[in-house]
Amino acid sequence: MKKILILMVVLSTFVFGSGLRGSIDSQYDKALKYYKAKDFKSSYEIFSKLYLTKLSDAKLNFYLGRSAFETGHYRVALAAFERVEMLDSGNLRNKLEMARTYFMLRMYEDAQLSFEEVLQNPNIPQNVRTNIELYLSKVKKIQQKSFTYATINMDFVYDSNVNYGSLDSEYHVNIGTLPSESEKSDMAFQLYADLVNIYDIGDKNGFAIKNRVKLFLKYYSDLDDYNVQYAAYTPSILYKDTKYLAELVVGLDTLGLGDIEYLRTISLTPRFEYSHTNRFRSITHFKYQQKDFIQTAQDDLNADHYELAYSLQNILSPRSYVQANITGIMERKDHGSRIDVDYDEYRLNVVYANQFTALYATELFVEYKRRAYEDYSSLFDSKRVDNGGTAAATINARVLKTLRLHLKATYNRVESNQEKFSYHKYTLSAGINKTF
16 A cells, blocks of 8 residues: 555656646747747746746746846846856857846946957957947947947968969960969968947937048068058948948048059948847948049049948847848949959858857858959950859957957859959968957
8 A cells, every 4th residue: 555655646746747847848938939029028927937947048048038128127137147148158149138238227337348248259240249339339428438449350371372363374365375374372461450439429319420440451471562551441420229220431441552552442331220120130231432543554443333232130049140141333434445444243142150159159151253344355355254252261269358369261263254364262361359
């Protein structure tokens, strides 16, 4: 009789436990449906009752934090995000949500530190970076300051084909066969600096002014004629609303090749970003640019550049995102009869980034492009058409809070109906990224 009684207790415990787990899973699925439908009030009511049964579940705590944030329960949200941080310290999305929660709780110093930590990661997409800059500008406005930060990249680069030498040793034209320029390889030192200042100018609206200065220098070990010096100043005005962000950017650029100033440009770029959901965004821009070549010998390269781009971005997880971009480009010469100025170009590329751990991240990039020139070449008896592809992979490793190491490999290949312009090249670079 005693054995039968013990068996009944064990069976009832198993059945009750299974029923409880089934009930919890059922409630979890129900709350998740509310969450995905943006019914945060209903999802919060369920998640706030379930989390004690799953304190070590990072996903549940993140959903609870987001639901609590959207319903104004900021201290509950902060506690949930802090639990996620302990369970998954490499979760960039959670760091961003925690920073937003600090801001809503008026813990401005904590908000600033958290936003800046996310901003220091090179793997975040540019539109997310802009949103963080806007938050930081609001923090600084409260502190009666403007927000400024700088990023510096220093790299050593190997380039297998600095001069874009042809794939073949010779090419054919209607007057016979001519020798192609052979490939020249070299090592280079590369420096990229980016300085951003942003200031919130609205009281109740979302206006801000952004000033950005970029500098790029590339110096080859032997091939000095291919050295590059590039500088740009791009002031802009932004307006941020709940669902969209609009920006109008003015660009002033100068480019030097070798030891001479080669090109100056001025551009105007309206840009618009729309959030369909918390994870899915559309980004588009139109760019008009006027190119002015400085050297007299290149005067007939002056052109008007038109660019229209559309991007779809999907946040796959708190650690990763994918973005597809399609771009149409048209250039038309100001004057002259050169046949290598007027062209139409189409580009399709995809970027995938993943923060695997708190220390390591990767970014993958692939692109296809097609460029068709407008003017007929009597030498080749055709109009030039180029088809090209690019593949690149980058690995980042954090060694200090504001210092990262990176390795990048890139392969480019272009096939042209005019053999002279077909080439391939690969570049390998290694360096550091520092944020100030």
